[in-house]
Amino acid sequence: THSFKDRVVSVASACARDLGFEVLACASTGNLANAVAAQAAALGMQSFVFIPSDLEEQKILATGVYGTNVVAVNGNYDDVNRLCTELSGEHESWAFVNVNLRPYYAEGSKTLAYEIGEQLGWTTPDRVVAPIASGSLFTKIGKGFREFRELGLLTGEQPTMSGAQAVGCSPVAQAWEAGTDVCRPVKPDTIAKSLAIGNPADGPYAIDLAKATGGSIEAVTDDEIRAGIRLLAETTGIFTGTAGGTTTATLAKLAEQGAIDPDERVVLVITGDGLKTLDAVRGSFETHVIEPSYSAFEREFAGVA
Ligand SMILES: Cc1ncc(COP(=O)(O)O)c(C=O)c1O
Known part of the structure; x- marks a missing residue:
């Protein structure tokens, strides 16, 4: 469903079935709802997805x-999450993939590390840049590399882990900057709605991982996120959403700071699709409107093509 959430939902839904749950559910910033709805349909299970009411229309329609x-x-993700935690206590046959099944759900993100290693000929990259909302994805990529290295399936050092957040919701980056692992909850205000978790469950573990691997956790502005989406699209042909824009902008920032050695092998983890966050690119380029004639085209592009 056009984001990495299909990985985590595949693992959680398989466990939900094994454990005898009847309903699949989640608290979501959008992409998870999309993945849960699709997977429940594929499995013939009933599902309930809970989202903040101000989500992008594309995500709601696609769910x-x-x-x-x-x-x-009517509230932000942290309100949604609180409600779902309460509901999961009352509805014992419901599998909230990222609440009562969270340990299984989280393991699904390790497949990103496995796949990166496979694509690099079963070696590790020098650095991974990945986005942080709850911090689950970021920490489980680290866990995936560690476990495959321990098993002898991957050669190379544990990669440096660089985390990416939006300034408008950056509790983990703020804690990093302050030199603490205590993430003080914030009220999100950013175009990166998929990363808008003000009270991140795995924030302290993300900080531990960045510290242990010589990385960092950065925050970029909404304008930098929009520019990051364009930069990735124009240089690779990949159209990502605001989470990917955050990650790309963070890589650009680290490169500008000289924090990345030019010889480093860096993997940018692009986790979502630009078609779900179209507003982020609206008005960012010009469309040439012309009459249907050769001369109109020549006039418009005189001296260009
Ligand atoms: C596209 C995308 N990337 C990254 C994330 C971050 O996930 P996590 O909560 O595991 O940090 C999310 C979470 O919703 C997401 O939708």
Whole structure:
């Protein structure tokens, strides 16, 4: 469903079935709802997805289409998460993939490390730049590399882990900057809605991992995120959403700071699709409108093409 969330939901939903749960559910910033709705449809399970009510329309449409119960909560993700934690206590046959099944869900992100290693000929990269919302993805990529190295399936050092957040929701980057692992909750205000978790469950572990591997956790502004989306699209042909824009902008920032050695092998983890966050690129380029004639084209592009 156009984000890495299909990986975590695949593992969680397989466990949900094994453990006898009847309903698949989640608290989501958008992409997870999309993945849960699709996976529940594929498995023939009933599902409930809970999202903040101000999500991008593209994400809501791409979720409701699977016949799930879309519950838009008037509040931010942290309000949604609190509600789902309460509901999971009352509905014992419901598998909230990222609440009561979170340990299984989290393991799904390790497949990103496995796949990166495979694509690099079963070696590790020097550095990985990845986004942080709850911090689960970031820490589990680190865990995936560690476990495959321990098993002898990957050769090379543990990669330096660089985390990416949006300034408008950067509790982990702020804690990093302050030299503490205590992430003080914030009220999110950023275009990177998929990363808008103000009270990140795995924030302290993300800080530990960045510290242990010689990395850092950075925050970039909404304008830098928009520029990051364009930079990735124009230089690779990959159209990512605001999370990927955050990650790309963080890589650009680290490169500008001289924090990355030019010889380093760096992997940028692009986790979502630009078609779900179209507003982020609206108005960022010009469309040439012309009459249907050769001369109109020549006039418009005189001296260019
Ligand atoms: C596209 C995308 N990238 C990254 C993340 C970060 O995930 P995590 O909560 O595991 O840090 C999310 C979370 O919703 C997401 O939707």
